[in-house]
Amino acid sequence: MSTFFDIVASAGLWAAVLRIATPLIFGTLGALLSERSGVLNLGIEGIMTFGAMAGWLAVFNGADLWTGMLVAALSGALFGLVHAAMTVTLGLSQHVTGLGITLFASSLSYYIFRLTVPLASTPPTVTPFQPISVPGLSDLPFVGPALFTQTLPTYLSIVIALLLAYVVYRTPLGLALRMSGENPHAAEAQGVDPVRVRYGAIMAGSALMAMGGAFLTLSAFNSFFPTMVQGRGWICIALVVFASWRPGRALFGALLFAFFDAFQLRLQTVLGNVPYQIFLMMPYILSIAALAVMARRARVPQALMQPYRRGER
Amino acid sequence: MTGSATGLPAKDILMRLERREHRPLLLVVLSPILAVVAALALAGLLIAAAGAPVLEAYGRILTGAFGTRLAATETLTRATPLMLTGLAAAVAFRARLWNIGAEGQFYLGAIMVAALGSTALSGLPGPVLIPLLFTAGAIAGMALMLVPLWLRLRFSVDEVVTSLLLNFVAVLFVSMMIDGPLKDPLAFGWPQSMPVADHALLPKLIERSRLHIGLAVAIVAALLVYLLQSRTVFGLQSRAAGLNPEGAVFAGVPLARTLVKVACLSGGLAGLAGAIEVMGVKGYVTTDLSPGYGYAGIIVAMLANLNPLGVIAAAFFTATMFVGADGMSRALGIPTYIADVTVALSLLTMLIAIFFTQYRIRR
Incomplete structure (x- = not known):
């Protein structure tokens, strides 16, 4: 039992939790934003792949790291535009369109990567974001190395989560977003254009x-x-359900998930005789379990997956 | 965000989409062809962006896929698993059961055959063993698909995400098996399963090629699924479940039971694809047995407009792209991923094409 406490009591674990959680926070918030407006975006897996490629390629070609992030965000928004055009304007199946976007975006990123970066025995690298130390806070015992030695995008993801929680619940924009996802006809009657809201939410997401x-x-x-x-x-899509479509809980869910993941990574070194594949399966099984527990309790946006056509019910 | 000052919708409607009263047959037949042409044109832009001659590239894809006897048999060999995973997606989607887990079901079918065909059942004679292994592979695929269905029926969990997540679990399970109990001790440390017995390997359709009788099995499966869907009560019920679940229940369709049957059929076809790939092509299982056959099956099904007979043609097109791109890639230095891009694009263009068989634009 003591090994379990040793793991939990190490600052390294908590630093890893934040690092593992960051991509999940970004992804879960993106999926949540889109679904709150009423559109499921299964393009997420491919869009994340494309963002990974596009951001990296920009930096590899001399751009600075934040420009790389921006390039990734813009490329993501572009795929969002395609998804919105097909699911909002044409009202096509959100499931199949999203899967199509995933297959297209991931194969396109491999194509572009292979075309611009020739095959090499060791993959080319860039200098990544460096951990920043927060003056004062980073020197605190335990808490310092655990929470305050992350890279800037990690802090940014947490700020975005809090900002999104504020926007969704406390601003007219958030109200328009929720109305479009709950009852677009009522939204229209209130002077909100659900089509535009959905386009915006899908692209930003x-x-x-x-x-x-x-x-x-x-x-x-x-x-x-x-x-x-x-x-x-896909894990992010599951986390949105786990979070019951609430940004604050999405942040919590991603952190909780990352905690389990970081914990099992450390457990692997302790339990050497268990096949490593068992540990690698855990995140996926955990996501499925989270879905099973939460699916009925979660409050689904009522118009999720229902195409909206003006004047047509 | 807000409307105009008058409270009326802010913009005039420039064009309107109007539902067609009849779906013109010509348009329905032409839609996959138009979709493929549009996808090829878009992919052509990417080939041109890479500085290669577009028409020559497509010419080389064709010769790469059919130029020699060997190439043609290779294309048909590659089309075989795609037909089966395409059928798996088509039968499920028709009932609005979103089985995106064909990749995992394929692998479970494959590993089941490796487990039983290498030792446990290898004493049986070929004519008994081969059908038995087909059945075992199909059952493994079914079992995996029943998990997401059970989660949907019991906990109302969307089966898209669960069937997707199970793909990763299934591949890791296969990796664990070929690293552990099913590891081939003679493979010089390579992670691969023990080979199935020689008499469990499928007979060749054509000598000195890889083409095996699995192709015939896949075509027969397509015909059987077609008959099942068009001539039986089950076909009608699964279609009703997809078109209007509440209406179907009202009309006396046992929805849960129908979905279980659909899930078994769909998962079984994907498992069978894995079994046939092991017994027909490789003889053993590795974790790169499938270059995404499960996911490509979704594209095949959509290109076929979920028609089982159309699946045969769509699988053929997809295999042509994959096999042809290999040769084209070597000659022109275009990454083979262009095949994946083109095929994925054809899924998106097909969705739009299907839309225009149902709607027309009115100004």
């Missing part, structure tokens, strides 16, 4: 997803390789 992907190549690692997103996008 996709930009966040792509930034989550870019975090992988520009902060967590320093190179891009195919299949590196490893289902994180």
Whole structure:
């Protein structure tokens, strides 16, 4: 039992929690924003992959790291525009369109990467975001190394989560967003244009997803390789349900999930005789379990997955 | 965000979409062709951006896929698993059961065959063993698909995400098996499963090629699914479940039971695809047995407009792109991923094409 406490009591674990959580926070918030407006975006896995590639490629070609993040966000928004055009304007199946976007965006990122970066035995790298030390706070015993030695995008993801919680519940924009996702006809009657709200939410959400992907190549690692997103996008979709479509809980859910993930990574070294694949399965099984527990309790946006056509019920 | 000052909708409607009263047959038949042409044109832009001659690239894809006897048999070999995973997606989607887990079901079918075909059942004679292994692979796929369905029926969990997440679990499970109990001790440390017995390997359709009788099995499966959907009560019920679940229940369709049958059929077809790939092509299982056959099956099903017979043609097109791109890539230095891009694009263009068989634009 003592090993479990040793793991939990190490500052390294808590530093890893924040690092593992960051792409999930970005992705979950992006998916949440889109779903709050009434549109499921299963393009997330591919958009994260494309963001990882585009951000990395920009930096590899000489751009600075924040420009890389911006490039990723813009590319994400562009895929969001395609998703919005197909699901909002044409009202096509959100499931199939999203999967199509995922397949398209991920294969396109491999294509562009292979075309611009020739095959090499060691993958080319960039200098990633460096951990910053917060004066005063980083020197605190335990709490300092655990929470205040992250890279800037990690802090940014937490700020965005809090900002989104404020916008969704406390601003007219958030009200318009929620109305579009709950009852677009009523929204229209109140002078809100659900079509425009949905376009905006999907594009902004996709930009966040792509930034989550870019975090992988520009902060967590320093190179891009195919299949590196490893289902994180799908986990984010599950986390949105777990969070019951609330930004604050999404932040909590991503951190909780990352805690389990960081914990099992450390447990692997202690329990050497258990096949490592068992540990790698855990995040996926955990996501499924979270869905099973929360699916009925969560409050789904009432118009989620219902296309909106003006004057048509 | 807000409307204009008058409270009326801010912008005039420039064009309006109007539902067609009839779906013109010509348009329905032409839609996949138009979708593929549009996808090829868009992918052509990417080939041009890479500085390669577009028409020559497409020419080389065709010769790469059919130029020689070997190439043609290779294309048909590649089309075989795609037909089965395409059917798996088509039968599920028709009932609005979103089985995105064909990749995992494929792998479970494959590993089941490796487990039983290498030792446990290898004493049986071929004519008994082969159908038995087909069945075992299909059952493994079914079992995996029943998990997301059970979660949907019991906890109202969307099966898209759960079936997707199970793909990762299934591949890790296969990795664990070929690292552990099913590891081939003669593979010089490479993680691969023990090979299935020689008499469990599928007979070849054409000598000196990789083409095996699995192709015939897949085509027969497509015909059977077609008959099942068009001629049986189950076909009608699964369609009703997809078109209007509440209405179907009202009309006396046992919704849960129908969905269980659909899930078994869909998961079984994907599991069978994995079984056939092991017994027909490789003889053993590795974690790169499938270059995304499960996901490509979704595209095949959509290109076929969920029609089982259309699946045969759509799988053929997809295999052509994948096999042809290999040769084209070597000759022109275009990454083979262009095949994946084109096929994924054709899914998106097909969705739009289907839309325009149902709606028209009115100014």
